[in-house]
Amino acid sequence: MGVQERQQKEKMILDAAIRLFTEKGFAATTMDDVAKSAKISKGLTYFYFKNKEDLYLAMTKKAFDELKDVFREVYKNKARTGLDMITELANNYVKFARGSRIYYQAVLDFLGTVQLYNDEHLRQKINPLILQSEHFQKLLEMHHDCAKIGAQMVALGTKDGSIRAELNPEVAFYTVWAMLIGFEKLMGPVSYEPKDTKIQLETWKPGFTKLLQDMLKGTFQAVKVQPVQTSLF
Amino acid sequence: MGVQERQQKEKMILDAAIRLFTEKGFAATTMDDVAKSAKISKGLTYFYFKNKEDLYLAMTKKAFDELKDVFREVYKNKARTGLDMITELANNYVKFARGSRIYYQAVLDFLGTVQLYNDEHLRQKINPLILQSEHFQKLLEMHHDCAKIGAQMVALGTKDGSIRAELNPEVAFYTVWAMLIGFEKLMGPVSYEPKDTKIQLETWKPGFTKLLQDMLKGTFQAVKVQPVQTSLF
DNA sequence: ATTGTTTTCGAACAAGGGTCAAATATATTA
DNA sequence: TAATATATTTGACCCTTGTTCGAAAACAAT
Numbered sequence: 049m050g051v052q053e054r055q056q057k058e059k060m061i062l063d064a065a066i067r068l069f070t071e072k073g074f075a076a077t078t079m080d081d082v083a084k085s086a087k088i089s090k091g092l093t094y095f096y097f098k099n100k101e102d103l104y105l106a107m108t109k110k111a112f113d114e115l116k117d118v119f120r121e122v123y124k125n126k127a128r129t130g131l132d133m134i135t136e137l138a139n140n141y142v143k144f145a146r147g148s149r150i151y152y153q154a155v156l157d158f159l160g161t162v163q164l165y166n167d168e169h170l171r172q173k174i175n176p177l178i179l180q181s182e183h184f185q186k187l188l189e190m191h192h193d194c195a196k197i198g199a200q201m202v203a204l205g206t207k208d209g210s211i212r213a214e215l216n217p218e219v220a221f222y223t224v225w226a227m228l229i230g231f232e233k234l235m236g237p238v239s240y241e242p243k244d245t246k247i248q249l250e251t252w253k254p255g256f257t258k259l260l261q262d263m264l265k266g267t268f269q270a271v272k273v274q275p276v277q278t279s280l281f
Numbered sequence: 282m283g284v285q286e287r288q289q290k291e292k293m294i295l296d297a298a299i300r301l302f303t304e305k306g307f308a309a310t311t312m313d314d315v316a317k318s319a320k321i322s323k324g325l326t327y328f329y330f331k332n333k334e335d336l337y338l339a340m341t342k343k344a345f346d347e348l349k350d351v352f353r354e355v356y357k358n359k360a361r362t363g364l365d366m367i368t369e370l371a372n373n374y375v376k377f378a379r380g381s382r383i384y385y386q387a388v389l390d391f392l393g394t395v396q397l398y399n400d401e402h403l404r405q406k407i408n409p410l411i412l413q414s415e416h417f418q419k420l421l422e423m424h425h426d427c428a429k430i431g432a433q434m435v436a437l438g439t440k441d442g443s444i445r446a447e448l449n450p451e452v453a454f455y456t457v458w459a460m461l462i463g464f465e466k467l468m469g470p471v472s473y474e475p476k477d478t479k480i481q482l483e484t485w486k487p488g489f490t491k492l493l494q495d496m497l498k499g500t501f502q503a504v505k506v507q508p509v510q511t512s513l514f
Numbered sequence: 515a516t517t518g519t520t521t522t523c524g525a526a527c528a529a530g531g532g533t534c535a536a537a538t539a540t541a542t543t544a
Numbered sequence: 545t546a547a548t549a550t551a552t553t554t555g556a557c558c559c560t561t562g563t564t565c566g567a568a569a570a571c572a573a574t
Contacts, residue, residue, distance in 0.1 A: 078530060089554045094532065149400065156466065163469030167382065191470050192478070199479075218480035219488030222467055226489070229466050230459025233389065236396030237424050238455065245425070246432075247451035255452030256459070263496035311561060322523045324564085333562065 058096050061086045065103045066110070070150050074104060105183045108158050111151035112190040118144050119197040130205020131264055134221075137201065138228055138260060145232045156229070158187050198225060202264070211264045224260065231256055291329050294319045298336045299343070303383050307337060338416045341391055344384035345423035351377050352430040363438020364497055367454075370434065371461055371493060378465045389462070391420050431458060435497070444497045453497065464489055 064085035068077040079100060083090040097103045122137045145152040161184075198221040205211030211220070238252055297318035301310040312333060316323040330336045355370045378385040394417075431454040438444030444453070471485055 079532080080530075090531090091533080091555070092553055095552070100531070159466050159470055161469075162473060163466065166469050166472050188470065188473055192474065195470075195474075195480070215492075216479065216484070216488055218478070219485055220492065222471065222480055222485055223460065223464075223489050223492045226463025226467050227456065227460050229463035230461065231456075231463075233392050233396065233462050234455055234459050236392055236394075236399050237421065237428075239399050240395055240421055241425065241428075245451070246449070247428070247455055251449070252452055252455055255449055256456050259448075259453065259456045259496055262499065263492055266495065266499070312563085313561075323562090324524070325522055327563065328521070 061088070061093055061096055062103065062106050062110075066107050066150065069104075069107065074150075102183075104154065104157075105187075107150070108154040108187060109183070109190075111148070111154040112158075112187060112194075114148060114151055115144065115155055116190060116194055116197075119194050123197050123201060126204075129208050129210035130201050130203070131210035131261060133201040134198075134205065134211075134224060134264065135257070135261065137198065138224070138257065141228050142232060152232075158191070159229075162188065195221065195225070198222075205264065212266045215264070220264065224264070227256075227260055294321070294326055294329055295336065295339050295343075299340050299383065302337075302340065307383075335416075337387065337390075338420075340383070341387040341420060342416070342423075344381070344387040345391075345420060345427075347381060347384055348377065348388055349423060349427055349430075352427050356430050356434060359437075362441050362443035363434050363436070364443035364494060366434040367431075367438065367444075367457060367497065368490070368494065370431065371457070371490065374461050375465060385465075391424070392462075395421065428454065428458070431455075438497065445499045448497070457493065457497070460489075460493055 061082065065077070065082045068081050068085060071077075072081075079090055079093055082103070083093050086093070093103075097106065118140050119137065122133055122140060125133075195218070199217040202211055202215065202217040202221045202224075206213045206215060206217065235249070238247060239249055241247055294315065298310070298315045301314050301318060305314075312326055313323055315336070316326050319326070326336075330339065351373050352370065355366055355373060358366075428451070432450040435444055435448065435450040435454045435457075439446045439448060439450065468482070471480060472482055474480055
């Protein structure tokens with residue numbers, strides 16, 4: 049069995065797993081399910097993957113692949129301002145989160161794990177070796193790649209004047225990213241907000257986008273406009 | 282055994298559970314652990330709590346209690362601008378997230394759950410009854426309370442001039458909250474950013490805060506202030 | 515004292531993740 | 545080709561752990 053076929057088989061199993069994770073969630077998916085779905089014995093899945101978490105990490109890698117694609121795809125079309133890029137990225141990021149829930153979940157879980165290992169207290173206990181693992185380093189790198197592309201977009205914006213020149217691209221982009229992560233998280237509760245509340249999905253999304261753009265370009269532009277308006281009276 | 286004593290006992294168990302969740306994490310904590318730690322039999326824990334998740338939800342309620350306190354505590358001191366309040370809230374929110382990891386984790390998990398049930402596809406499968414459960418409704422309400430206090434702060438800010446008057450308080454506050462959630466999530470990876478990267482924890486935190494404030498007050502205020510400062514020279 | 519109710523326990527069940535020795539298939543060598 | 549080494553595959557089995565349940569113990573009411 050060549051390397052070719054081995055990877056083929058791995059992919060079969062992983063695909064089955066992802067399908068099941070998507071349908072029933074990670075916890076509710078048993079290794080038996082995966083094996084059955086891939087038409088092999090349970091034991092064999094442990095031949096190709098160390099354990100259930102390993103399967104999840106493999107999926108996480110695919111998730112980051114797709115996420116990176118989202119970033120790259122937006123970055124590709126350079127015939128517009130940096131702010132436009134960021135705006136489109138924001139839209140596509142949310143689309144990605146919605147469209148590939150398990151993938152997005154995997155990405156967030158990874159961020160959570162990293163965060164966990166920053167805690168002195170917890171680093172010892174749970175599983176001290178993950179941080180060094182290949183998986184982990186690779187994922188961290190992919191995350192970093194995304195951030196780099198995003199920062200590039202902001203950098204372009206500062207040059208073409210669509211984004212405040214004084215902003216540090218990395219800092220600004222990480223902040224934008226933070227907004228997106230939080231937006232997606234709060235989306236749920238907002239949908240369940242009682243009817244009498246002023247915030248609703250329909251009002252939040254455009255409001256959020258506006259604020260995001262304001263933050264990047266500043267209200268500086270508005271100031272230039274305002275005097276003109278005042279002078280009308 | 283009066284209601285008094287029953288609640289006492291419940292609290293004993295819950296406290297034991299929380300202690301263990303904190304130390305070893307939810308997954309690694311067994312019901313045996315909890316029982317042993319509370320000095321009762323395993324079966325009895327199921328008399329007081331429906332199951333392990335019920336225990337977690339009980340903890341989530343306490344988590345939201347504390348979170349609400351964070352909001353209230355900041356809101357209490359009214360002798361300052363709305364923007365100052367939001368700034369302090371941001372600091373305390375992050376402090377809370379760091380200081381009470383499991384509590385914060387529980388809050389985020391809850392948001393995740395809500396989000397899950399917005400998905401047509403998933404709502405059917407996993408557990409269709411949680412949404413209607415008392416727990417769930419109560420938690421949603423507590424979340425909503427926090428949002429209301431936060432929006433109040435922004436509203437104050439729009440009145441005292443520290444925050445752009447044209448902002449919708451609810452929209453603006455939810456956006457701030459989103460930023461905080463994302464900030465905390467991205468904290469981990471940022472700490473692990475390779476040394477050659479421009480973003481580091483030390484640069485991000487102040488940069489983030491600055492952007493948050495810029496977003497709320499716009500650069501408009503800065504324009505008003507600047508002339509005064511300039512005239513000093 | 516007797517009966518009913520609440521609390522408590524510990525044994526047992528079932529599900530599921532993970533292991534392993536043996537069997538089967540495949541490749542290599544003589 | 546036969547024999548041997550290696551790689552793949554299986555299914556039975558172990559072990560942990562969440563959860564259930566019947567019965568004992570403690571307590572309250574009659």
